Amino acid sequence: xxxxxxLQDAKSEIARPKKMRDINKQIVLNYIRDRSPLSRADIARAxxxxxSTVSAIVESLKSADLVExxxxxxxxxxxxxxxxxxxxxxxxxxGVDLTPTQTSxxxxxxxxTVVDEYSFPTSSDAEIMTEKIVGGISKFxxxxxxxxxxxGISLPGITDNAFGTARFIPYFNWREWEIGKxxxxxxxxxxxxxxxxxAIALAELWFGREKIEKVRNFITVLVADGIGTGIIFDGxxxxxxxxxxxxxxxxxxxxxxxxxxxxxGYRCWEAFASETSLKSRFAALNNGAGIDPKSVSMxxxxxxxxxxxxxxxxxxxxxxxxxGIGISNLIVGFSPQAIIVSGNITRVWDLIEDSLYGVVxxxxxxxxxxxxxxxxxxxxxxxxxxxxxxxxxxxFSSAH
Numbered sequence: 399x400x401x402x403x404x405l406q407d408a409k410s411e412i413a414r415p416k417k418m419r420d421i422n423k424q425i426v427l428n429y430i431r432d433r434s435p436l437s438r439a440d441i442a443r444a445x446x447x448x449x450s451t452v453s454a455i456v457e458s459l460k461s462a463d464l465v466e467x468x469x470x471x472x473x474x475x476x477x478x479x480x481x482x483x484x485x486x487x488x489x490x491x492x493g494v495d496l497t498p499t500q501t502s503x504x505x506x507x508x509x510x511t512v513v514d515e516y517s518f519p520t521s522s523d524a525e526i527m528t529e530k531i532v533g534g535i536s537k538f539x540x541x542x543x544x545x546x547x548x549x550g551i552s553l554p555g556i557t558d559n560a561f562g563t564a565r566f567i568p569y570f571n572w573r574e575w576e577i578g579k580x581x582x583x584x585x586x587x588x589x590x591x592x593x594x595x596x597a598i599a600l601a602e603l604w605f606g607r608e609k610i611e612k613v614r615n616f617i618t619v620l621v622a623d624g625i626g627t628g629i630i631f632d633g634x635x636x637x638x639x640x641x642x643x644x645x646x647x648x649x650x651x652x653x654x655x656x657x658x659x660x661x662x663g664y665r666c667w668e669a670f671a672s673e674t675s676l677k678s679r680f681a682a683l684n685n686g687a688g689i690d691p692k693s694v695s696m697x698x699x700x701x702x703x704x705x706x707x708x709x710x711x712x713x714x715x716x717x718x719x720x721x722g723i724g725i726s727n728l729i730v731g732f733s734p735q736a737i738i739v740s741g742n743i744t745r746v747w748d749l750i751e752d753s754l755y756g757v758v759x760x761x762x763x764x765x766x767x768x769x770x771x772x773x774x775x776x777x778x779x780x781x782x783x784x785x786x787x788x789x790x791x792x793x794f795s796s797a798h
Contacts, residue, residue, distance in 0.1 A: 419455075422447060426455045428794055430465055430482055431508075437471055437479035456482065463488055464508065464793075484508045489542045490793060492535055492587070493785035494551040496520060497594070498569045498623055501527070502779065503534040505542065506786045508793065510605055512778075514538065524572045531577065532584045539585050549581055549589040550788030552597035552781040554624070556642055562589050565642075568660035569623065590788040595620045595644055596635050597784025598740050598774070599628025603635075604787045606738070606775045613735045617728050618774070620781075621721065621741035624660050625668045627728070647672075651723050656682065657691075670720035673742065679713035696742040703746050711749065718743075718750035722757030729762055729769045736770040740780050744773035 429441055442452045459465040466485045470478040488507050495502045497520060504515035516534070521527050535549060555567030562578020578589040592600070599618040614633045620626040625647035629636040637643050647668040648661055655669025656678040669675060677694040702710035725737050743750065754771060762769075776783055 422451060423455050423458065424795065426452060427459055427464060430459075431484050431794065434483035435468055435471070435481040437481055439479055441482075486511065487513065489513055489538075489545045489547060491786045491789035492538050492547055492549045493782055493789065494531055494535070494549065495594075495597075495779055495782035495785050496527070496531075496551070496553050497781065498554060501531065502782050503531070503538065504782060504786065505538050505547075506789075508790065510783060510786055510790060512782075512786075514541075522570050524570070524575050528575075528577060528580055532581055535581055535587065536585055539587060547587055548789045548792060549585075549587050550597075550785040551577065551589065551591040552594045552785040552788075553577075553591060554594045554622075554626070556645070557591050557593050559590065559592055559637055562591050564591065588792075590792060592635070592637070592784070592788055593626065593628075593644075594622075594781045594784070595626030595628040596637065597628070597788065598626075598776075598780045599630050599784070600635055600787040600791065601776055601780050601784035602738055602774065603630055603633065604790060605783055613770075615732075615734050616736040616738060617732060617734050618738045618740060619721070619725065619728075621671065621673060621739065621743045623674050624672050625724070629732070646724065646728065649724065649727060651720060651727075667720070667724040671717055671724055675720075676713055676717040676743070679716055680709060683709040683713060700742065700745050703749060714743070714746060714750055715753050718753045719757050721750075722754045723761070725754070725771065726758050726761035729758065733767060734769055736772065738772055738774050740774040740776070747773040 425445055426441055429445060430436065438449065438452050438456055441447070442449045456465060463485055465482055467480050468483050469481060471481045472478070486507055486509050489505045490508050491506045493504045493506060499520055500517055501520045502515060502517040504512045506512050518530060539547060553564050553567060554569055555572070556565040557563065558565055562576070562582070564572060564575040564577060566573050567575065578591050581587060581589045595618060598620050602618055616630050618628040627644045627646045629644050648659065648666045650665045651667045652670050653665060655664045655666070656675045657669055658664055659666035659669040663669065673696060677691045677699065680694055680699055681689040681691040699710050703714055728734070728737060758771065774780060
């Protein structure tokens, strides 16, 4: 007599094949994203899935407008294979990148290519910014009303990824800014938010793949008005409790930085190694000229350094030494495979690289594995690409 199956057991038996189909679909979709153009036979060989299974999955992905055929490939003896790639040109993501000075809203396709974008000055008034951001997203949502859009937002502060809330944005002293909830209420679109450093880490994971293809554990360091770090463990962003992980800009690296940190102190890494501290050093070296640090632009400072200006070079090297001290602490604490530096300072990487490595090598015990330190390979705005990446991560993980 057959064993009696309980209702819960029956549900499990039914769910298991569906779960496997979803997993296989995700595997195929991500393989096409990573390796395209490629054929159905290429996928079957690489994934050990049956050719019939791959063909069925590809047809479902084509029907969902996630994958497209792009013509015939080279024959290896039989019929020429039909090549596949991720669907391009179809809007799927609205990325919002809020920085202290400028906010950008962009629409992108599954490859991360921006198809529409506009920017406006960032206001210090949270209500004004809520209105402008919601309005901009609504405009794109209306314009692309037939598309399956989601929203990703990069913010310069502590965010609660689960609830779509900015817990604290130091630059403006905003607290509990419920921007994600407001966007959802007004547009009905799903929203994912994260801090700018995590967004950059995600962008490196998704769009810097050629440079860090085999790297699964790395830390990004964003050098801007402050210092932000994003942590990738085993190919995933580590956010910590309530999204507060990675606030290494506030670790102590000295006693009296050239500027006050956003937290109010003078001992934080941010007070010694940020763009703000760099500008202050440059202004101090030119004190006879009466230069206000706030009037110094990074573009101008970098051009001066490229032309050999002694004070510009000296201020950059001094800043890179403190950048190296903080990076040394990260390496000692995490032993990552790589540290990837982002921000304007990478435009003079050839100038600061030796100084940076010199500080790190003096600080690290010789028997520890050597961590690669390199400048970001991302083009354009890495935080905007990270905001778009927040959406793509959702799209590819669920394989809709």
